[in-house]
Amino acid sequence: MKTDLITRYIYAVTRNLPPDSRADVETELDGLIAELLAGRCDGEPAVDDIRQVLTELGHPDELAAKYRPDDAALISGANYVMYRRILRLVLPVAAVAIALATGLSYALDWPETASAPAVGMWIGQTLGAAVGGAIQAFAVITIVFAILERRKVRVRGGDFLDNLPPVPKATARIKPRGPVINMVWWILLVVLFLGVPQVIGGWTPGAGWVPVFSVSHLRSLWLPVILWAVLGIAKDVVQLVEEQYTPRLAILTVVANILVAGCTAVVFLPPAIINPDFVAHLDDFVTGAGGRVIWPWGEHLNLVVFGIIGIVLVIETAATIIRAIVNRA
Amino acid sequence: MERDDVLGNLVSELRRGTVVLGVLASLGKPAYGYSLIERLSGAGLSVEANTLYPLLRRLEGQGLLTSSWDTTGAKPRKYYALTDFGGEVLRELTRQWYATQHNLTNILGGN
Numbered sequence: 001m002k003t004d005l006i007t008r009y010i011y012a013v014t015r016n017l018p019p020d021s022r023a024d025v026e027t028e029l030d031g032l033i034a035e036l037l038a039g040r041c042d043g044e045p046a047v048d049d050i051r052q053v054l055t056e057l058g059h060p061d062e063l064a065a066k067y068r069p070d071d072a073a074l075i076s077g078a079n080y081v082m083y084r085r086i087l088r089l090v091l092p093v094a095a096v097a098i099a100l101a102t103g104l105s106y107a108l109d110w111p112e113t114a115s116a117p118a119v120g121m122w123i124g125q126t127l128g129a130a131v132g133g134a135i136q137a138f139a140v141i142t143i144v145f146a147i148l149e150r151r152k153v154r155v156r157g158g159d160f161l162d163n164l165p166p167v168p169k170a171t172a173r174i175k176p177r178g179p180v181i182n183m184v185w186w187i188l189l190v191v192l193f194l195g196v197p198q199v200i201g202g203w204t205p206g207a208g209w210v211p212v213f214s215v216s217h218l219r220s221l222w223l224p225v226i227l228w229a230v231l232g233i234a235k236d237v238v239q240l241v242e243e244q245y246t247p248r249l250a251i252l253t254v255v256a257n258i259l260v261a262g263c264t265a266v267v268f269l270p271p272a273i274i275n276p277d278f279v280a281h282l283d284d285f286v287t288g289a290g291g292r293v294i295w296p297w298g299e300h301l302n303l304v305v306f307g308i309i310g311i312v313l314v315i316e317t318a319a320t321i322i323r324a325i326v327n328r329a
Numbered sequence: 330m331e332r333d334d335v336l337g338n339l340v341s342e343l344r345r346g347t348v349v350l351g352v353l354a355s356l357g358k359p360a361y362g363y364s365l366i367e368r369l370s371g372a373g374l375s376v377e378a379n380t381l382y383p384l385l386r387r388l389e390g391q392g393l394l395t396s397s398w399d400t401t402g403a404k405p406r407k408y409y410a411l412t413d414f415g416g417e418v419l420r421e422l423t424r425q426w427y428a429t430q431h432n433l434t435n436i437l438g439g440n
Contacts, residue, residue: 024407025386028362031404032378035363057379066383 005050006033012060017067025067033057075145082155083145088176089240090141091134096183096233098133102126103191104226119196126187168244172327176243179236186229186236193218193225204281212301214275221273224263231256231263245323253320257313264313268306348376350426352384353393353419359410361399385409393418 010029014022036053037045045053057063065072075083103126148155192199197218201211218225235256242249267273279301351374355365362382369376388394393415399406411419 021386027398027405028382028407031406032362032382034404036378039363056377063379063383066379067386069383069387 005047005054006030009033009054009057009060013063013067016061016064021067073149075142075149077154079145079149079155083141086141087138090137092176092180092183092240093237094137095130095134096180096187099126099130099184100187100190100229100233102129103187104194106191106195122191122195126191166244169327172245172323174239174243174245176240179239182236183233186232190225190229194222201275201278202281207277207281210278210281211275212278213273217272218267221267224266228260228263228267231260245320245327247324247328250321250324253317257317261310261313264306264309268302268309271300271302273302347426348374348380348384349388350419350422351376352381352388353411353415353422356394356409356411356415359397359408361406361408365409388415 010026010033013029014026017025033050033053036056037049040053041049073080103122106122106125145155193213197213197215198209198211200213201209203209235253238249238252351369351372352365355368355372360368362378362385365385366376366378366381369381385394385396389396389409392412394409395412396407396409399408
């Protein structure tokens with residue numbers, strides 16, 4: 001009983017050590033415990049003595065950890081700093097990318113009359129895929145860094161003085177939540193446009209719910225719509241990487257927004273994008289009290305949408321350029 | 330409690346290097362783990378067995394110590410001795426110790 005406690009303690013320590021050192025440590029600990037007990041009691045040690053000595057030696061896991069100081073951490077030091085930085089960058093991008101792919105695979109096969117349970121299922125599947133994508137990315141990055149740690153590889157460059165990031169002005173800092181929220185919006189937008197565009201519409205007493213856009217026509221334009229979202233997400237990824245408004249970000253925003261404007265033109269400039277039924281019922285929506293027309297541009301709704309998007313793109317581009325210039329000054 | 334934790338950690342950090350120096354300096358002639366604990370304790374440097382035994386193995390792994398088993402007693406004992414490299418390291422650590430002690434004495438005396 002007494003020796004069983006000691007044997008079990010020693011086993012609990014040595015089972016966590018490399019196989020080639022277990023026998024050695026086992027003999028050494030056995031001798032140590034015998035010496036500690038001999039120094040404590042004159043004759044045969046009582047169970048309480050053994051318990052006291054083993055308690056003083058500490059928890060077996062803690063003692064094992066002291067035998068393996070090089071394995072104290074899965075990822076440590078400068079590697080851990082880099083690991084966290086990469087996680088912060090990759091996890092939202094992975095989640096959004098997987099969610100986008102999953103959402104699109106549903107959206108492109110979506111029936112024109114989608115039921116509420118189908119919408120709920122799509123949301124659940126997309127969110128599940130996003131979480132799954134983030135977890136997979138987390139696992140891969142963690143494994144890679146853990147391997148680097150075990151091989152004692154330090155991921156830090158030698159010439160760091162020439163690569164130090166500039167200190168951004170307070171107004172030029174980009175917090176990660178902004179681009180991440182934007183990426184989620186892009187996904188919702190794509191799904192809305194390609195999956196359930198019929199929910200954008202208006203209700204009339206006579207015809208019921210009338211979609212604004214021609215559903216089949218909009219879905220035939222899946223390529224520019226997806227390109228639209230990919231360009232938007234690319235801007236957000238660069239914002240996550242740069243963490244501040246920089247000339248590089250400004251140039252990318254200009255190029256991306258020109259391409260986004262092109263996609264917008266392809267989608268919204270042809271009048272066929274608008275549902276003819278919606279135009280036919282325009283009077284129901286645009287006529288206010290006393291027959292006064294409050295929305296005179298109804299027949300050119302596509303141009304109105306194109307104009308609004310264009311203004312937003314111009315404002316965003318100008319704001320990014322100005323912030324980059326101010327940050328650099 | 331928090332104050333005690335902070336202080337305890339800082340004292341541990343302060344002692345960590347000195348224990349290595351104390352162990353190397355005490356191995357002028359070979360010794361086994363438990364006798365080393367008593368030798369250090371007799372000199373006023375108390376070291377827990379669960380700290381010393383892993384430390385001895387680590388120093389052996391770094392080439393500062395060499396070991397051999399004595400199986401003539403009731404229980405086998407592992408004797409540790411300084412290697413030539415361990416002796417070099419001991420001399421350099423001793424020099425660093427006196428330099429640090431001198432500098433810190435000046436700093437602490439200045440307060």
